[in-house]
Amino acid sequence: MIVDTHLEDYIEAHGDVEMDYLAKIDRNTHLFTFNPRMLSGHQQGRLLSMFSKMISPNRILELGTFTGYSALCLAEGLSANGRLHTVESNDELEALIRSNFALSPYNHQIELHICGALDFCRQTDEMFDLVFMDADKREYSDYYDALFDKIRPGGYIIADNTLWDGKVLETPHPSDKQTIAIKKFNDMIAQDQRIEKIILPLRDGMTIIRKKDRL
Numbered sequence: 196m197i198v199d200t201h202l203e204d205y206i207e208a209h210g211d212v213e214m215d216y217l218a219k220i221d222r223n224t225h226l227f228t229f230n231p232r233m234l235s236g237h238q239q240g241r242l243l244s245m246f247s248k249m250i251s252p253n254r255i256l257e258l259g260t261f262t263g264y265s266a267l268c269l270a271e272g273l274s275a276n277g278r279l280h281t282v283e284s285n286d287e288l289e290a291l292i293r294s295n296f297a298l299s300p301y302n303h304q305i306e307l308h309i310c311g312a313l314d315f316c317r318q319t320d321e322m323f324d325l326v327f328m329d330a331d332k333r334e335y336s337d338y339y340d341a342l343f344d345k346i347r348p349g350g351y352i353i354a355d356n357t358l359w360d361g362k363v364l365e366t367p368h369p370s371d372k373q374t375i376a377i378k379k380f381n382d383m384i385a386q387d388q389r390i391e392k393i394i395l396p397l398r399d400g401m402t403i404i405r406k407k408d409r410l
Contacts, residue, residue, distance in 0.1 A: 216267075223295060224262045234262065235329075240265060241268070245272075254280070255273065255326070260292055282312045286309050325353070332377050348407065352404040352406075356401075390405060392405070
């Protein structure tokens with residue numbers, strides 16, 4: 196979103212090479228889905244992987260699987276006995292997701308849930324070390340409220356698309372529910388004293404949230 200094309204090419208050339216199975220998932224996504232730009236992509240995937248490796252989580256939750264690219268990047272940091280739960284509401288993607296997971300060495304540590312993200316957040320009794328939110332933007336605030344007590348002290352939430360193509364700087368039309376919801380979420384996070392937070396200008400904006408050890 197913010198980095199120009201030439202600088203983005205430079206960044207790609209000076210980072211790690213994309214793993215073969217992730218490159219194949221990228222290709223599959225462009226071949227078999229209608230909106231491949233929803234894919235996290237290589238740069239964001241490397242950041243998710245590195246962040247996960249920094250904290251070595253035992254339990255990860257991802258809201259919005261799409262074709263599985265980001266889930267596999269997050270899974271790289273799982274502890275030896277860790278589990279990643281990933282939630283996707285579009286059942287038409289299930290076969291593609293499962294075939295993509297099977298390409299990786301992390302398939303046995305991933306549990307795919309085909310259901311609504313908010314329903315899962317409200318019903319799960321798991322405690323999570325790391326949550327990646329990339330599902331329906333209109334429900335970000337609801338995900339946060341439903342999950343806050345299910346994140347351990349010192350745990351993290353990563354929320355994607357929080358700069359929303361720059362629309363957060365504009366006054367949205369009343370019909371633009373997604374922009375309204377993203378702005379509401381950003382304002383809520385900014386005011387919450389129970390957490391530490393920062394927005395990174397990577398791609399479409401990524402908010403890193405840490406639940407304080409003592410509330």
